[in-house]
Each structure stands twice: as C-alpha cells, then as structure tokens.
Amino acid sequence: MVYLVAGLSCLLLTTTFYLGGFKPLADRLRSGHESEIDFSMRASQWLVQGVLDRHFALARQTASRTAIRQQQVDHLQGRLSLAALRGFSNPKLADALIANDELLGIERLGPSGERFLQVGLLPDESPAEACLARKDSGIHLLEPMPLGEYPVLVYCSPIIDPAAGWVGSDLLYVNASALKAVIERPQERDLRTMTFGLAGPAGDILFWPRTQAPMDSLEALERFRQGQEQASGHLVRVLDLEGTDWQLFAVVNEQRFFAETNEQLGRLTLILGLLVLVIFALTVATLRPIIRTLVEAHGLAERAQRDGMTGLFNHAHMQELVEREIQRSRRYRNAFS
Structure with a gap:
C-alpha cells in the first residue's frame, strides 16, 4: 500500500508538471517554430512581388513612350503609313530589349487586334485576344x-493617349527565370520540407x-485546390500578390518541418521520465528501511499475543491459574496451595 501511494504521488507530480510546465513549453516551441512558416511566406511574397513590380514598371515605361504612341495615333487617324510607323518605332523598341536582359520580346497591338509592331x-x-x-x-x-x-511571363499593358484615349495595347514577353x-530556391530551404x-x-x-519537389507535396496541393479534406502530415498556406490575381x-x-522540435521534446520527455523513475526509486529506497522496521514491529506484537514462549502469554496463563486457585480456595475454604 505504501508503494502504491508513492507511485500515485509520482504520477500526480508528473501530471502536474506536464500540464503546468511541459505542455505550455511544448506549445510555445511549436508556435515559435511554426512562425517560421509565416516568415518564409512573407519573405517569398516580398521576393516574388519585387520581381513582378519590376516587370510592371517595365511594361508601364514601354507603353508610355510618347513619341511611339503619337506615331501610332497618327497611323490610326490615317496620317501615317504602317511602314513608316514600324520604321520609326521598331528601332526604339529594340533598344528597350537591349537595355533590359529580362525582356525577350515586345508586341504592339492596335485597338482592333492588328499587330503594328513586333x-x-x-x-x-x-x-492578343486575351x-x-x-x-x-x-x-x-x-x-x-x-x-x-524560356518560360516567359506575359504582361498586357494598355496604351492610353491623353486625347485619343485607348489606342491599343503592348504585350511584353519577359523571362521568368528570376x-x-x-x-525553386526559397531562402535555400529544403524543398522536401517547404x-x-x-x-x-x-x-x-x-x-x-516539379523536378525537385516531392510528389506527396504536389498531391497535398491538388487536394487543397479541389477543396478536399487535407490529409495529416501537410500544411498549405496561401498569400495574395498585389497587382495580379495570382497567389503564392x-x-x-x-x-520534416517539426522534426527538430519533436526531437528536442522527445529528449526532454525522456529526461523527465528518467527523473520520475529516479525519484520513485529514491522514495522506495528511503521508505524501505522504515517499512521493514514497521513490519517487524507488527510481527513482534502479533507474535507476543500468540506465541506460548513469550512473557505475555505466560503472564496471561499465570493470571488464569491464580484466578482458578482463588475460586477453589473460596469454594472449599482452604488456604492457597
């Protein structure tokens, strides 16, 4: 019974420590580690947004070239031939290609879809239709x-003339390598993890x-896109991008992501388990001599009541003999024998 009480005490101590200390610590560690996901998402969003913003600025700059736009307005109003428009504008657009390594091609469309410049x-x-x-x-x-x-990003940029309004659009074909x-290399993270x-x-x-990411991540993404219940083992996070309806x-x-945290918590759990066993063993080792002494005392007391060789038994026997002799003496009016 004493050992059972000691065991229950250790169990109560362990439960109290787990609920009051270990579990909040584990939750905080996981929450802190999980915040790295948000940080990586924000960092990647910032990098992607930087690439797109650079391309948007390039498209805006190309479409706003005043001289080329005026030549196009003159052509639409019949004051300039298509050959003259191309002779004037193509060299200037070619200079834009030379000035920017990411820019692979430019296509200028008229309001009816005609290809003016290429x-x-x-x-x-x-x-063009889109x-x-x-x-x-x-x-x-x-x-x-x-x-x-090359994989290319396609930017559609309207050409707006202050007087004539919308007079066409530019299609910019930009290298998507950046x-x-x-x-493919998000902050040098292992793609098997994130x-x-x-x-x-x-x-x-x-x-x-596709060539580096594991198939189970792609399957998890497909389930997410189709609105299916996400299987355990994967998280999917989404962020919107500015200036476009794309999402990161x-x-x-x-x-894999929580492997380090789980390993640390596992080591801590093992250490706590060993400490509980040590505490229980020390408790048992401390109580054992006391329990042994109490058991021996109880045995001696019981033996004193039942063993005929002990003084207590003889005392009771002699008391019985004396009482019997007194009764006999009173009955026969004789002196003690």
Whole structure:
C-alpha cells in the first residue's frame, strides 16, 4: 500500500508538471517554430512581388513612350503609313530589349487586334485576344507560356493617349527565370520540407519546382485546390500578390518541418521520465528501511499475543491459574496451595 501511494504521488507530480510546465513549453516551441512558416511566406511574397513590380514598371515605361504612341495615333487617324510607323518605332523598341536582359520580346497591338509592331522573340500564337479584352483597365499579368527555351511571363499593358484615349495595347514577353529562382530556391530551404508555388485565379498551378519537389507535396496541393479534406502530415498556406490575381502558396511537410522540435521534446520527455523513475526509486529506497522496521514491529506484537514462549502469554496463563486457585480456595475454604 505504501508503494502504491508513492507511485500515485509520482504520477500526480508528473501530471502536474506536464500540464503546468511541459505542455505550455511544448506549445510555445511549436508556435515559435511554426512562425517560421509565416516568415518564409512573407519573405517569398516580398521576393516574388519585387520581381513582378519590376516587370510592371517595365511594361508601364514601354507603353508610355510618347513619341511611339503619337506615331501610332497618327497611323490610326490615317496620317501615317504602317511602314513608316514600324520604321520609326521598331528601332526604339529594340533598344528597350537591349537595355533590359529580362525582356525577350515586345508586341504592339492596335485597338482592333492588328499587330503594328513586333520585336524580339515572339510566340507563334499571340495572346492578343486575351490582352485586348482587358482594354484600358490597367496592366495585367496573363498566363505564362513557353517561348523557345524560356518560360516567359506575359504582361498586357494598355496604351492610353491623353486625347485619343485607348489606342491599343503592348504585350511584353519577359523571362521568368528570376521568378522561377524564387520558387525553386526559397531562402535555400529544403524543398522536401517547404515547397513554394504560384497559382492562377482558377487555382491552376503556374509555377512549381516539379523536378525537385516531392510528389506527396504536389498531391497535398491538388487536394487543397479541389477543396478536399487535407490529409495529416501537410500544411498549405496561401498569400495574395498585389497587382495580379495570382497567389503564392506553400506546402509544408509537418513531419520534416517539426522534426527538430519533436526531437528536442522527445529528449526532454525522456529526461523527465528518467527523473520520475529516479525519484520513485529514491522514495522506495528511503521508505524501505522504515517499512521493514514497521513490519517487524507488527510481527513482534502479533507474535507476543500468540506465541506460548513469550512473557505475555505466560503472564496471561499465570493470571488464569491464580484466578482458578482463588475460586477453589473460596469454594472449599482452604488456604492457597
């Protein structure tokens, strides 16, 4: 019974320490480690946004060239031939390509979809229809496409004349290597732990490190896109990007991400378990002599009551003999024998 009480005391002490100290500490460690996900997401968002903002500025600068825009207005109003427009504008747009290594090609469209100017690398099938549908609603990032050996970002930039209004749009084909570098090497993280990607407005995956990312992360992302219940083991986080309807997402492998924290908590749990065993063993070792003495005393007391060789038993026997002799003496009026 004493050992049982000692064991229950150790169990109560362990439970109190776990609920009052260990569990809050473990939750804080996990929360602190999980904040790294938000930090990495914000850092990647900042890098991606920096690339896009640089491209938006380039598209805005190209579309705002006053001399080329005026030549295009003159052509639309019949005062300038298409050949003259191209002869004047193409060299200037070619200079823009030379000045910016990321810019691969420029295509200038008229309001009816006619291709006025074309310089640099251009796709066989132009996304002119998607661009013209936006008209003068601002610069838009269209769906990326392959262009030769390059993955390219396509920017649609309206050309607005102060007097004539919307007179066409520019299509800029920009090398997406800088964007891919952010996705494939996010702060030098292991892609098996945290995988980043970009998705379009319909949820379709636009950029994803397919050659390096594990398949289970891609499967987790597909389940997330389809609105299915997320299987345990993965977290999916999403952030919006400014100036576009694209989204940055991250797929986190929880087992790998929290491996270091779980290892530290495991070591701490093992140490606490060993401490509880040591406390219990010391308690038992301390109580054992006391318990042994108490048991021996109890045995001696019981033996004193039952063993005929002890003084207590003889005392009771002699008391009985004396009482019997007194009764006999009274009965027969004799003296004690």
